[in-house]
Amino acid sequence: MVTARPRVPVTADEHRQAMRHLATGVAVLTTCHDGLPHAMTLNTVLSVSTRPPTLLVSLGTQSRTHGILHSADCYTVNILASDQRHLAERFAAKRPMGMSQFEGVAWQPSPITGNPVLPDALLAIDCRIGQRIPVADHTLFVGDVLGVTPARTGVPPLVFACGGYETEGR
Numbered sequence: 001m002v003t004a005r006p007r008v009p010v011t012a013d014e015h016r017q018a019m020r021h022l023a024t025g026v027a028v029l030t031t032c033h034d035g036l037p038h039a040m041t042l043n044t045v046l047s048v049s050t051r052p053p054t055l056l057v058s059l060g061t062q063s064r065t066h067g068i069l070h071s072a073d074c075y076t077v078n079i080l081a082s083d084q085r086h087l088a089e090r091f092a093a094k095r096p097m098g099m100s101q102f103e104g105v106a107w108q109p110s111p112i113t114g115n116p117v118l119p120d121a122l123l124a125i126d127c128r129i130g131q132r133i134p135v136a137d138h139t140l141f142v143g144d145v146l147g148v149t150p151a152r153t154g155v156p157p158l159v160f161a162c163g164g165y166e167t168e169g170r
């Protein structure tokens with residue numbers, strides 16, 4: 001058996017640089033706070049199990065959405081299409097809370113959770129939060145999948161790798 005013995009601790013920057021090489025899809029997580037919709041971009045989305053279907057998202061404790069998901073009971077993961085980079089950028093940038101962050105963005109309430117569903121995304125996955133697991137400066141929110149709403153077909157997913165979107169030709 002080989003025992004891993006790190007020479008020196010890996011720094012946050014070294015870890016970040018290493019993970020740049022892992023290509024991911026991009027999603028917009030939506031939820032509701034005080035009756036108002038909220039959204040944020042994320043790429044830490046993981047299918048944990050299929051029987052039953054569970055989906056995990058990882059949020060930094062400093063994000064506003066993290067605070068909201070501590071009292072909300074559900075979230076919706078909208079998986080973005082390759083022509084939706086503008087939405088990824090919008091919901092990752094500094095923006096107001098509430099309805100105005102959606103100005104000019106088409107959405108409708110999910111019939112299952114009431115959270116915003118982006119009709120031009122590839123699909124939306126509604127989840128009920130089953131577990132909240134703190135890890136360092138993040139929390140893993142494990143959701144029980146309540147429903148999947150397909151929206152678009154024939155369009156590839158938006159891909160994020162090496163610090164940029166694949167639509168940039170990286």
Ligand SMILES: Cc1cc2nc3c(=O)[nH]c(=O)nc-3n(C[C@H](O)[C@H](O)[C@H](O)COP(=O)(O)O)c2cc1C
Nearest residue numbers: 040041042043044058059060063064065092093160
């Ligand atoms: C491609 C991409 C992926 C991201 N993935 C995550 C993620 O998985 N978890 C996270 O906490 N923040 C992630 N972010 C950062 C958040 O989108 C950003 O901090 C956002 O402004 C948080 O919004 P809020 O403060 O309203 O919650 C990502 C940003 C980008 C551009």
